[in-house]
Amino acid sequence: MQIINDKGADVEIIEYLKTPPTESELKEILKKLGINAKDLLRKGETIFKEKYKGNEFTEDEWIKIMIENPTLIERPIVVKGDKAVLGRPPENVKKLV
Secondary structure (H helix, E strand, O other): OHHHHHHHOOOEEEEOOOOOOOHHHHHHHHHHOOOOHHHOOOOOOOHHHHHHHOOOOOOOHHHHHHHHOOHHHHOOEEOOOEEEEEEOOHHHHHHHH
């Protein structure tokens, strides 16, 4: 957030723990990030380790899993226009703004 504030950047911050994305929103975010759903997972989360680790799912199934369990979505995600970046490491945000 500090990088965004310092740059005065016009970006959209998605607080999906408060308001989980819809299926279409998550697909759009993935498209802007240029990654697959599996690459957006927080694999260190307990729920991932207990329920999903070692299992194979389709792209759509991973998306549904993340919508049902938004804590599994890597964060933060910063979106600007038709591009998006993961905010970790913070240097990624500098590339966008």
